[in-house]
Amino acid sequence: MSCVLGFDVGSKLTGVAVGNPFTASARALTTITVRDGEPDWQRIDALQKEWLPNTFIVGLPLTLDGGEQPASRAARRFADQLQKRYGLPVAFVDERHSSQDAAHRFAEARASGLKRRRDAAHIDAEAAAVIVERWLIESPAQPAIDH
Known part of the structure; x- marks a missing residue:
């Protein structure tokens, strides 16, 4: 079964x-x-x-008006490194509001007893899950961008 690995690229932690x-x-x-x-x-x-993923998904941080920013360049650099290192296609997903979605998911999981406060350290990984799900839902028929 094929899968994808997704990344929420940060300056100190990558989910x-x-x-x-x-x-x-x-x-x-x-x-x-x-x-x-x-x-x-x-x-x-x-x-x-x-x-053994067949595709990598990288969150692309954009400004509210959809423009690039320094974090966008860092995500593109990381994606280029992934593609060169593993030879697999890489797709980008607009990650605007993914951190808020991840925080909302975490809060719901805490309220239902599925997560604890100490699990908040993994919020970046939850943001990566939001990014991957966006790509899976919005782009299932589209091939990944091979650059």
Whole structure:
């Protein structure tokens, strides 16, 4: 079964999620530490080997009016590195409001007893799951962007 790995790229932490194209669902996996602008590639290597994705999804942070910003360039750089390192297609998803959606999901899970306060450290991974689900729902028939 094929899957996708999604990333919510940050300056200190990058959230990672896995998505299932058949169910159009995703789940948060982990967060990866970013140091001096570089993610922990060993952890990403391990996730790639474990999940064997056929596509990577990267959240593209845009301004409210849809313009690029410094964080957009960092996400594009990360996507280029992913594509070169693994030779797999990479797709971008507009990640505006994904962090708010992730926070809302976390609050609902806490209210129902499924999450605890200490789980808030993984909110970036939950944001990655939101990004992956957006791509799965909005772009199921579209091929990933190979750059």
